[in-house]
Amino acid sequence: MTPLETTRVDLIVIGAGPAGMAAAATAAAHGAQVLLLDEQPQAGGQIYRDVERVAPLRGALLGPDYRHGLGLAAGLREQGVQHVRGAAVWMVEPGYRVTYSCGQHSALAEAPQLILATGALERPMPLPGWTLPGVMTAGAAQILLKQSGVVTQRAVLIGSGPLLYLVAAQLCAAGAAPLAMLETQTPPDFRRALAHLGGALRGWRYLIKGAAMLRALRRAGVPRYTAVQDVHMEGEGAVQAVRFTAQGRAQRIACETVLLNHGVVPHTQIARAMDIEHRWDESAQASRPSRGPPPRSAQAARSAGEGEGMALRRR
Numbered sequence: 571m572t573p574l575e576t577t578r579v580d581l582i583v584i585g586a587g588p589a590g591m592a593a594a595a596t597a598a599a600h601g602a603q604v605l606l607l608d609e610q611p612q613a614g615g616q617i618y619r620d621v622e623r624v625a626p627l628r629g630a631l632l633g634p635d636y637r638h639g640l641g642l643a644a645g646l647r648e649q650g651v652q653h654v655r656g657a658a659v660w661m662v663e664p665g666y667r668v669t670y671s672c673g674q675h676s677a678l679a680e681a682p683q684l685i686l687a688t689g690a691l692e693r694p695m696p697l698p699g700w701t702l703p704g705v706m707t708a709g710a711a712q713i714l715l716k717q718s719g720v721v722t723q724r725a726v727l728i729g730s731g732p733l734l735y736l737v738a739a740q741l742c743a744a745g746a747a748p749l750a751m752l753e754t755q756t757p758p759d760f761r762r763a764l765a766h767l768g769g770a771l772r773g774w775r776y777l778i779k780g781a782a783m784l785r786a787l788r789r790a791g792v793p794r795y796t797a798v799q800d801v802h803m804e805g806e807g808a809v810q811a812v813r814f815t816a817q818g819r820a821q822r823i824a825c826e827t828v829l830l831n832h833g834v835v836p837h838t839q840i841a842r843a844m845d846i847e848h849r850w851d852e853s854a855q856a857s858r859p860s861r862g863p864p865p866r867s868a869q870a871a872r873s874a875g876e877g878e879g880m881a882l883r884r885r
């Protein structure tokens with residue numbers, strides 16, 4: 571068997587989203603030889619997806635937050651980070667030996683230090699009718715918009731959380747305001763959230779951004795239904811309508827697309843494959859890698875970004 575082509579560096583970073591780009595460029599600026607691996611064809615991760623190509627085309631529509639990613643992507647080149655595009659990592663062995671596929675071949679990378687920056691995935695939200703063509707996640711609609719300029723038409727958005735409102739506001743800016751927002755948060759949820767008001771006020775910039783999104787929805791005349799229940803999608807061969815109950819009244823909205831989002835959860839596939847201990851995070855209703863003590867050995871795995879945790883504890 572031919573041995574795999576092997577790259578040896580000081581640090582391997584898996585994931586070229588904001589966390590991985592920042593970690594890779596910072597380490598390189600301090601003199602480390604850094605290899606950055608990401609299965610996507612371009613750097614950017616979820617928020618800054620394909621930013622260097624897309625910002626000049628659709629930057630105005632996607633907003634200043636999106637264009638902020640240009641600096642991070644440029645930092646990779648400026649600091650001499652070796653970025654392998656389209657590299658899907660599928661095995662990490664102690665040492666570290668990282669095996670990945672790139673196009674038609676596999677390759678190996680070795681380094682004493684490893685950072686996992688594999689980000690987040692949308693939380694699956696199975697509802698009756700969710701497998702009908704035309705039903706997808708809000709993030710999927712955003713990927714179509716960011717990467718290909720495809721604007722979802724006549725959409726109903728269902729769920730709760732910031733990504734839902736961001737995608738709705740982006741659709742309004744693209745001239746395809748959603749037909750309705752069906753929000754699943756209830757008055758008791760709202761009262762429970764008030765316990766965190768202090769923290770929310772400390773993050774006042776996010777509150778201002780959220781208020782701006784709600785204003786954009788109001789200006790575009792998007793109806794919002796809260797505390798919705800009994801949601802199901804219906805249609806012959808593709809989604810044609812959503813039925814639900816709000817404030818005790820049964821409703822039906824005809825539509826062409828349904829976008830679901832109930833927040834994001836950490837993308838833990840690689841951490842789990844490495845047998846890193848995970849804990850259940852009650853507030854996020856998701857499993858996360860456990861934080862360990864500061865690493866004493868030279869060989870340390872760390873994580874950054876949505877995957878959270880600093881030093882990772884092996885089981």
Ligand SMILES: Cc1cc2nc3c(=O)[nH]c(=O)nc-3n(C[C@H](O)[C@H](O)[C@H](O)COP(=O)(O)OP(=O)(O)OC[C@H]3O[C@@H](n4cnc5c(N)ncnc54)[C@H](O)[C@@H]3O)c2cc1C
Nearest residue numbers: 585587588589608609615616617659688689690709875876
């Ligand atoms: C679909 C979606 C859209 C989002 N859009 C926004 C938005 O517009 N604005 C916002 O503020 N937040 C958005 N978020 C939230 C987002 O998670 C964070 O804002 C931010 O992108 C997280 O940065 P990160 O660097 O931790 O991870 P990410 O940006 O998620 O980057 C992780 C990277 O790891 C790579 N990766 C994962 N596993 C592997 C593997 N095995 N091999 C190789 N590469 C791998 C992925 O390809 C990805 O590029 C979105 C989340 C999702 C799921």
